[in-house]
Amino acid sequence: MSVSYMTHPLIKHKITLIRRETTGTNEFRKIIEEIAMLMGYEALADLPTTDVEVKTPIETTIQPVIDGKKLAVVPILRAGLGMVNGILALVPSAKVGHIGLYRDPETHQPHEYYCKLPDSIEERQIVVVDPMLATGDSAVDTVTMIKQHGGKKIKFMSIIAAPEGVSALMKAHPDIQLYVGCLDRQLNENAYICPGLGDAGDRIFGTI
Structure with missing residues (x-):
């Protein structure tokens, strides 16, 4: 469907902080959650709503709430776990699934070892989270698995991406929405994103 690159200065600032090799584990973990929450605010701007009746201390009124089945957040294990709480801070009622993939150190290809998704996944807005979108292989396989389980409405959030990963994911799954915190220069010979x-x-x- 589309690729959205984040332009908010707070997101840019926080990404700079997590790039620093001197940023410790506790600070890194907290900032990852903060970035996920800021990106989630942008990514969930089109959630459908329905009107319900609410009684305030002053009067009865009609006001909007999120419509239909609630959100499903699906982190790619293990790094994606770091982004989950940022999304749950926005939508505490969201269900959480998990997809486990590991990268072969020689071939850099992903291998599945776990997949558990919330019930009624076909009715939910699904947000897949992974801090890094490098080659795109894990992302492509994850979205494929979700679709095989019936998932239809899929958004993918990545804090840092390489052009190669964005291209691979959108070529394989042009029907999803991709949200990227920052697009970096390229992959190196070990398939790590640079910088x-x-x-x-x-x-x-x-x-480490």
């Missing part, structure tokens, strides 16, 4: 921020999972969980 990037290193391994997001290691930095979130302190396993």
Whole structure:
């Protein structure tokens, strides 16, 4: 459907902070959540609403609430877990699924080891989260799995992306909406994003 690149100065500022190799695990983890919340605010701007009757201390009025089945947040394990709480801060009633993929260190290809999605996934607005969109292979496989389970309305949020990953994901799944915090220059020979921020999972969980 489309690719949206974030332009808000707060998002840009916070991405700079997590790029620094001196940013410790606790600070890195908190900022990842903050960026996810800021990006989520943008990505969820088109959520459908319906009107309900509400009684205020003054009078009865008709006001909007989110319509239909609630949101489903699906992090790609493990780094995607760092973004979940940022989305839940906006929509606490959202359901959370998990998709586990690991990257082969030699081929850089993703391999699935876990998939658990909320019920009625076909009726939900799904937001897939992963801090890094590098080659795009994991992202493509994740969206494919969700579609195979019946998911239809899919948004993908990534804090930092390489042009190669954006191209691969949108070529494979042109019907989704992609939200990118910052588009970096390229991938290096080890399929890491440059300038990037290193391994997001290691930095979130302190396993460097």
